[in-house]
Structure formats: structure tokens, C-alpha cells
Amino acid sequence: MTRPHIHTIHHQPISTQHYGWDNSLPPQLRAAPGDTLDFAIQDASGGQINEHSTAADVLNFDFSRTNPVNGPVYIEGAEPGDVLSVEVLDFQESPGSGSSSAWGWTGILPGFGLLAADFPNPWLHISRYDREKVVFTPEITLPTRPFTGTIGLAPAEPGLHSVVPPRRVGGNLDIHDLTRGAKLYLPVEVPGALFSVGDTHACQGDGEVCGTAVETAMNVQLKFGLLKGANYSAPRFELPGSSVATVGSKGYYATTGLGPDLYVAAQDAIRAMIDHLGREYRLDAPLAYALCSVAVDLKISEIVDAPNWVVSAYLPRGIFG
Incomplete structure (x- = not known):
């Protein structure tokens, strides 16, 4: 008789980071389908921006340290052709120094973004937020809707691959609907899947047009599952009805x-x-x-x-x- 696996909740947050996707990286943890993991995620600047930073810090940005992701995690039983399911359970914001509210940054980085030619100069804005709202300015308040901008698996192709573009196996998807209650499905290309996650946001519009959202550090709890032989060609996701924020009450x-x-x-x-x-x-x-x-x-x-x-x-x- 095979002893059933006892699903584990790993309370020690995974904080080890890497930069870029590489299937030769050693896993930081082994987990099984049904397990829940906690990730302590740094903001997309890799700590280069703080709540007192200015546009000069954006100008001196070291892009080799951007978008760190936590992991990789080896999922027992995952093989190429399977699909890893990732259920988003919860987030905890990171309070700022001397403040009960958390903070996040939005920046314009020269050469980056939908309108890069229109906005060639560095620019930085700091927002405050809690679990309910983001104070973008004293006159503009947005609903807090946290999600992980970068979430994915190691690709089959060997070598180090940039974390910036999204891929068949996930990565920098920036899908703002992947908030609490969402479930993401990622095609597996290597044994163990080698899952990593990072780039937490307090809120974002569809498109993330200037290249940044309200970038912030957070802890996130994720639960894993496995669909054997599902052979998806690209990521898919499902949302509960309650995950859609009602920001359109005034049209x-x-x-x-x-x-x-x-x-x-x-x-x-x-x-x-x-x-x-x-x-x-x-x-x-x-x-x-x-x-x-x-x-x-x-x-x-x-x-x-x-x-x-x-x-x-x-x-x-x-x-x-």
C-alpha cells in the first residue's frame, strides 16, 4: 500500500532570489502537489528604490538587479507535458520605515515603456497603501489589488534567459487579475517544473503602459497542484467572481x-x-x-x-x- 502524501504548509518564507530563467539552477526547496508555500518577495528594483528615493535613483538603475524572482522550487512528480496549477491564496504588504502603511513606487525608466520616445527623462513617484486602498495622490485613490507580475517555470532551452519578456512557461506576465483567489496554469518543460515568483504589485492597469505598476515588496502564499499530461500550449487562468474589483461605480x-x-x-x-x-x-x-x-x-x-x-x-x- 502506498502511503498518501500529507500536504504541507511551509511556514518559512522562501527568500532566495535569482535573476533570469535557467533550468540548471539548483532548487531551493522540494514540494509536492497540494503543498502551500510562502514567498518573501522583494520589489522589482531589487531594493534599489526606497520610499525616500528620487528620479536620480531611476537614472542610475542597475538593470542586472531588476525583477529578482524567488526560487526555484522543485515540484515532485512534475514532468514535461504536465501542467502546474498555482492557486493564489493571500498577500501581506510590507510597511515602510516608521509608518503603519506600506509604500510602492511607479517610475518612468528612460528607453522603457509604451511611450518611451515621448518620455525620455527619468521620473519617480511614491504611493502609500494598505490592504484596501492605494493613495496615489491625495486626490487619487485606487483599490489595492495585489498580484505577482512575474510567475513561471524554467524553460527547456538551456542557458540563462532574461526575466523581462513573458514566455510559454509564464514569466513576466503582468496579468493584474492574478490576485487572491485566482488559479494559474503553467506548462511544464523540465522535470520538477522549477517554479519561481517575484515582482509583486499593489495595483496595475491592464497594459502597465509606462513599464511599472505600484511596485512593492510583499509576502505571498501559493498552493500548488499538478495536471498530468495536460499539454497546454501557453498559460491559462481562472478567476472567482469576487476577484474583480468594482472600480467602475462612477463610470x-x-x-x-x-x-x-x-x-x-x-x-x-x-x-x-x-x-x-x-x-x-x-x-x-x-x-x-x-x-x-x-x-x-x-x-x-x-x-x-x-x-x-x-x-x-x-x-x-x-x-x-
Whole structure:
């Protein structure tokens, strides 16, 4: 008779980090399907930004230290062709020094972001947040909706791979719906799956257009499962109904971009939204761009009426006090 596995809750947080995906990295822990793990995640700057930082710190950013991920974790029984399920259980924010509230940063990094050519100068903004709300400015409050921007498995291809682009096995997905109660499914390409996670955010708009959300350190608890032989071609996820934040009670204002190129259309929609935020709310351009990154949702409204497609940018009016 085979003795059944007793599911384990690992209370010691996993804090060991690595930079980039590499299937030759030794696992920091071995876990089994059904186990719950706790990860102590650093912000995406790798500690280079603190709550007292300025734009000069963004200018001197060391990109080799960005987006550290915690792990890897070896999942017993996981083989290529299987699918690892990752259930998001909870988050705990990291309070700032001398403050009961947590903090996060949003930055414009030269050469990075949807409108990099429009915003060539470094810029940094610090927000305060708790479990319920993010105070972006005294006049702008967003719902706290934490998630892990980078979450994935080691690829089969050998060598070190950048953590920046998303991949078939996950990685820097930046899907803001992967909050409490969500379940993510990741294709396994190597024995043990070799799972890692990082890049926690307090909130983000769909698109993360300036390249950063409200970046912050957090602890996150995840529960693992395994679908044998499922052979998914790319990540999938499911959400409980309660995971969708109700930020639209006061309606939305939307701008659009149209044309044969979705990327250019997205740029045009965000440029129009920055113009609206400047005219209607007197926000300067960098602050408006950052607000688009943390609160505005990009949507593909139409992609069948050739030769032009439509991208819409949705601003929830309820974030303004």
C-alpha cells in the first residue's frame, strides 16, 4: 500500500532570489502537489528604490538587479507535458520605515515603456497603501489589488534567459487579475517544473503602459497542484467572481486608437488619455502617464474589420476624490 502524501504548509518564507530563467539552477526547496508555500518577495528594483528615493535613483538603475524572482522550487512528480496549477491564496504588504502603511513606487525608466520616445527623462513617484486602498495622490485613490507580475517555470532551452519578456512557461506576465483567489496554469518543460515568483504589485492597469505598476515588496502564499499530461500550449487562468474589483461605480471615460497596428493604436489611445488627464484633472504629463500604467485598462475593442483595429483605454472615474 502506498502511503498518501500529507500536504504541507511551509511556514518559512522562501527568500532566495535569482535573476533570469535557467533550468540548471539548483532548487531551493522540494514540494509536492497540494503543498502551500510562502514567498518573501522583494520589489522589482531589487531594493534599489526606497520610499525616500528620487528620479536620480531611476537614472542610475542597475538593470542586472531588476525583477529578482524567488526560487526555484522543485515540484515532485512534475514532468514535461504536465501542467502546474498555482492557486493564489493571500498577500501581506510590507510597511515602510516608521509608518503603519506600506509604500510602492511607479517610475518612468528612460528607453522603457509604451511611450518611451515621448518620455525620455527619468521620473519617480511614491504611493502609500494598505490592504484596501492605494493613495496615489491625495486626490487619487485606487483599490489595492495585489498580484505577482512575474510567475513561471524554467524553460527547456538551456542557458540563462532574461526575466523581462513573458514566455510559454509564464514569466513576466503582468496579468493584474492574478490576485487572491485566482488559479494559474503553467506548462511544464523540465522535470520538477522549477517554479519561481517575484515582482509583486499593489495595483496595475491592464497594459502597465509606462513599464511599472505600484511596485512593492510583499509576502505571498501559493498552493500548488499538478495536471498530468495536460499539454497546454501557453498559460491559462481562472478567476472567482469576487476577484474583480468594482472600480467602475462612477463610470468610465475612454479614449481610442485606430489603425492596422495594435501596438501603435495602443500608443495613440494612451496619448489621448494623457491629454484628457491634463485637460480635465490638470495632471502633468509624467504623472498622467504613470496613472495610465496603474489604473487605466487597455482593451482590444475590435480586431475583425480590416484594415483597421480599435484599442480602447478605460479610465475609471471613481478613483478621483
